[in-house]
Structure formats: structure tokens, C-alpha cells
Amino acid sequence: MSSSILSKMAKSIRITNPTLSPSHSFRYRMLCTSVATAAEQSPLDDTSFTFSNDNPRDEPVFVKAPRSNSSSRSSSSVTMPTSFMTGSIVGKRFYQKVTTREADDRNGWAVMLDYRTLKTPTKRPLKLPTLGLAKAVAAEWEYQETDGIRPFTMPLMKLACTALERVPLTRHTIIEHLIKKFNSDLVFCRAPEENVLTSGVYERQVEKIDPLLDWVHSEFGFKPIVYSSFFGGNQEDGLIKAVEDLLKKTNDCELASIDAIASAAHSLIIAIGIFRGKLQIEEAIELIRLEEDLQVDKWGLVEGGHDVDIADLQVQISSATVFLALSRRV
Structure with missing residues (x-):
């Protein structure tokens, strides 16, 4: 898969495929998958998805949004700890489908986890400059396993946040x-x-x-x-x-x-x-x-x-x- 992915990109960025040893190539395969997949996606309605640092301690991930009788943002959001940026597993996969959509101001592209908009650790919209980058980041989220979200397999997401x-x-x-x-x-x-x-x-x-x-x-x-x-x-x-x-x-x-x-x-x-x-x-x-x-x-x-x-x-x-x-x- 790595060869086909990078050959498709060769015209624009002229890179070739370095070969990894089999026992340590998982992160590189995830990167290559991010570049090549998530092509068939459709926009969905925007609400909110966030991973943040509101609690000074590393709070657990909410698989479902906290229940609330009010119409506050917390009832339609999922909060993740900032350990996302440190490489630890941050919780089980809580979404089914990952898509991309054009930003509301039409100046960039957003990533959607089901109906929720992906945000940065400080709750800013993750607005990416190109559709290609948005699809690559979306692919990193799409290929997370159900038993846990592993940030160390998402280098493009980390660079986007940076x-x-x-x-x-x-x-x-x-x-x-x-x-x-x-x-x-x-x-x-x-x-x-x-x-x-x-x-x-x-x-x-x-x-x-x-x-x-x-x-x-x-x-x-x-x-x-x-x-x-x-x-x-x-x-x-x-x-x-x-x-x-x-x-x-x-x-x-x-x-x-x-x-x-x-x-x-x-x-x-x-x-x-x-x-x-x-x-x-x-x-x-x-x-x-x-x-x-x-x-x-x-x-x-x-x-x-x-x-x-x-x-x-x-x-x-x-x-x-x-x-x-x-x-x-x-």
C-alpha cells in the first residue's frame, strides 16, 4: 500500500517510500493510509467535538456526552484530555463515521466525527487549509480501533494542532x-x-x-x-x-x-x-x-x-x- 500511496503523490511532492522493518512499521502504515483514504465522504450538520484541558487532572473520556437538562454545549460535545498530544491512549472509539466538510466561512475544511465537529485541545475549530489535508486527518481518525484511540498513530493530527x-x-x-x-x-x-x-x-x-x-x-x-x-x-x-x-x-x-x-x-x-x-x-x-x-x-x-x-x-x-x-x- 505504501508504494501506491506515495507514487500517487509523487507528481506534487516528489517523495519515495522508505522501507520500515516489519516489527516497527505500524505508525508509518497509518501515515500512508491517512494520505490515501477517506475519499468518499459527505458533509453532515455541525455541532461540537472537543478534547481539552479544563480539568487540571487527566479526566476520563466521555464515551457519550454528559446528560443535561439544559441546552448547553456540554450536552452535544465530547471532551477528551490533553494527553492526546502526549501519545497515551485517550479512550475507546466513540464514533461510527468520519467525514469532512467545508468550514462555515468557506475558508478551510473541517473533520466530522459522526455529526460532531473536531476541535483542537483549546476548543478551537480544527479548520484545515486544504481538503486533501482534511481527508488525511480524517483517515487517521477513521482507522482508530474500537478498543482505544491511539494518538501515536495520528502524526498529521498532532501537526495540525501544532x-x-x-x-x-x-x-x-x-x-x-x-x-x-x-x-x-x-x-x-x-x-x-x-x-x-x-x-x-x-x-x-x-x-x-x-x-x-x-x-x-x-x-x-x-x-x-x-x-x-x-x-x-x-x-x-x-x-x-x-x-x-x-x-x-x-x-x-x-x-x-x-x-x-x-x-x-x-x-x-x-x-x-x-x-x-x-x-x-x-x-x-x-x-x-x-x-x-x-x-x-x-x-x-x-x-x-x-x-x-x-x-x-x-x-x-x-x-x-x-x-x-x-x-x-x-
Whole structure:
């Protein structure tokens, strides 16, 4: 299924299908399913669905709305704890059908759980910029099991909540944090050439990473400085300013995606490469894991260690890249 899903998207976002080890591929399969399904959906009437943090303690999930003699919102809503954003199981599936509908102001798309509108943890409408992204998020909800809603299988939903809630309030802080770590970017760190233990790593970095650095030079007009010191190095102020200006021009969904990729990759340059279409998913993962993969080739793979790390990285990079592509209005 992964190959067919990603091949359908290749024309627009040019990504390929990284292969996961069978024991750790469930989250990636869920992501791929989210992209490819929920196509046959019809709009329903809007009421309210929310997961929130009204109670400072993690209250149980209401499978049915609390009974009330009044016509208050609580009688037509379902409240879920904010543990949704932390990855724990938040309760049994309480809905039958998932659909999408155009937002009331016709400026975005909503996801419906039966007749209830999905909302963010702070009870804001989950209004997504494109129908494609709304259908992908809807598919994540559609494929939840009856015995429990598992947020760790819903990376697009989490990114949507981040883009709608966190980024607008903390945009300056996010950009400041990304720029603060820019000098220690993964792609600027070079293994010592003269060391016999790292010479193979150095040669591979020159082969794989130097073309990306050449692209950065042509894209921003400043040649990146590579270093082999544990204490890092400093890039030219002009390059830092150019990257900061690019981040400031992004919309909320784009910045959420870049931040997620940079965090997983330990590289803002790799995140920008994906954002600008220079890198595909497999290429980015190869650069991120370049040194570790060489060690695995030499010493072998540790089951339950390396394979889990690889699967987790693939999910994080793939989901953020797919979210970025689906959020863009054509």
C-alpha cells in the first residue's frame, strides 16, 4: 500500500517510500493510509467535538456526552484530555463515521466525527487549509480501533494542532530557537579527514553532503562553513539572516513542518531542503543517518535499538513532509 500511496503523490511532492522493518512499521502504515483514504465522504450538520484541558487532572473520556437538562454545549460535545498530544491512549472509539466538510466561512475544511465537529485541545475549530489535508486527518481518525484511540498513530493530527495553536502564539520563539541551533547544524559538522577511524565518514560526507552545501550557497548567496570541532563553528551573519528571513515568510503550517523536521533531523538545512523541494524523504533520511549507517554496516544492526530509531525517524520526517505538501493550496 505504501508504494501506491506515495507514487500517487509523487507528481506534487516528489517523495519515495522508505522501507520500515516489519516489527516497527505500524505508525508509518497509518501515515500512508491517512494520505490515501477517506475519499468518499459527505458533509453532515455541525455541532461540537472537543478534547481539552479544563480539568487540571487527566479526566476520563466521555464515551457519550454528559446528560443535561439544559441546552448547553456540554450536552452535544465530547471532551477528551490533553494527553492526546502526549501519545497515551485517550479512550475507546466513540464514533461510527468520519467525514469532512467545508468550514462555515468557506475558508478551510473541517473533520466530522459522526455529526460532531473536531476541535483542537483549546476548543478551537480544527479548520484545515486544504481538503486533501482534511481527508488525511480524517483517515487517521477513521482507522482508530474500537478498543482505544491511539494518538501515536495520528502524526498529521498532532501537526495540525501544532500549526493551529502553538505556532501562532510562539512563532517568534520557534524561529529564535531554530536560529540559535543553526551554527551546530548536522550538515556543517565534518569528521576529521586525517583520522584513520573517521576517514570513511569524511569521504561519505563529502560525497553526500557537499552537493547540499553547494545548493545552500547558490540559494542564499553565502558558502556554508564546515568544521570538525566538538565546540562547533560560526556561519556568516549574512547566511544566518537569509535563513531567518525565509522562516519569517512561512505560514503556520510551513513553520510547523520545518520545526518538526529540523527537530528530528538535528538540521535546519535539511528541513529547508525539503521545504524548497531540494531533498526527498529518503535522501533526507540518508543524510541524517549517514554516520550511524556506516557504523551499522561495519559492526551490525542492534535489534530493538537501531531498527526502532530508523522507524521512528522515518515516521517523523515522512509525516512532516506529507503534512507540508498537503497543507499547500494549489
